Amino acid sequence: MFRSLLAAAGALSLAGAAASAQDNRNDRARDEARTVMRAFGACLVDHASMTGPHGRLVVFLNTPPTGRDGARTGTAVSDPECLTRASSYVSGVRMRFRADLLRGAVFRALYLQRGRTPIARAEIEPGFAQPETAVITALQHFGDCVVAGDATNADLAIRGAAGTAAESGAYQALAPVMGACLPRGRQWRFTREVLEGVLAEGLYRRTTAPAPAPHP
Template sequence: MKTGGGRRRLVFGALLAAAICAPAEAQETGTLIQRKAAQIQDRGKNAARLTMESFAQCLVSRSRGRVTKFAEMRVDDAAYGKYLRSLFDAAGDACLSGGQLQFNSVVFRGTVFQALYAAEFPTADAPVEFSTVASSGYRARYGDAVPDAARSALALEQFGECVARADGAGVRALLGANANSSDETARFNALVPRFSACIPKGETLAFSKIILKGALAEGLYWLSKAAESGAPAAP
């Protein structure tokens, strides 16, 4: 839905406050713990989020090639939805220890990019400064006229890329914080000044923590790939 700038920022501010300022239920800090299979979390309002992030980590560790193929697909590709669902279904037996997860394409995409970034850029010398990178190249995949089927996904990615370009170190630190920890909440709050300036023009973006973190992960991932490959320098 398109809105004027004032309305867009008002809606964003209310949603962001709800997503970030809720008190954390757990107080763990540090990097995410890699698990062979996700354990269903049956308590707490963020149980599904914790389980989904562990599930995505397992998927990336077991099927990196298939996940990389998915990451390269355009969202409006006729095969995109089927391929994404196939990744989710195929990983069920290996990556979920009992119970069921509900499939949500936006949430699943975001958690996969979190896990993919962690797998491909695990060391402290990963790029976090992108002033010399002219473009990640991701937006160019869709040409001048963005298809309706890709508009929301592209808006989230461009938002994440904008924030990552403004504060790559801050985004990387957020991605390394445990889900639902006080550390994660603090790192979200530290990035708030970057967020409102990065909403794509004409878009209203609704955020939960898991969707917001996924968007930031995808944006940082594509900028990091561009920096790694020696993308053309900014003028």
């Protein structure tokens, strides 16, 4: 059920006659899919059985969201109640969640609900060391850089309803910071689904980082 319900918003397709109408409908579909993803992530964070010490959600966050392990731990957090709740946000659209996008939705929920979740910051590992996760690590560094440069607009970008003018305005305000945070000589193109998760993880890590030890 996990794989049949959820989908990366970019994978949605709808039939349309005119190209402009098709684009608009696809944009709405992607925004709907992000809304579903957000709801699913928030529901998982609300479940103590998922978030207790060494719970399934902690294992999921500490597993690289790529390959077989990412799919396995993603399937393990497919709580039936949360699937039902999330699917109620849309009708007539068949979707699948991708582990990397679900990871971002969970971090968004952890950030927005910080202080009200049983997950301890120390339980979430700072990053991944495997060679195959180099891209994920680079995205984490990018998110940390953007949040350090403009945490206010990063917060506005992930907090607002999907597809609103306020959200678009926040991303436009972030554009100079995001450009400065890209690795030199590299050009990345982000979907908003990916970017939202990258910023959410950066915001969560920044706001829950341990305070520096006082100087003797």
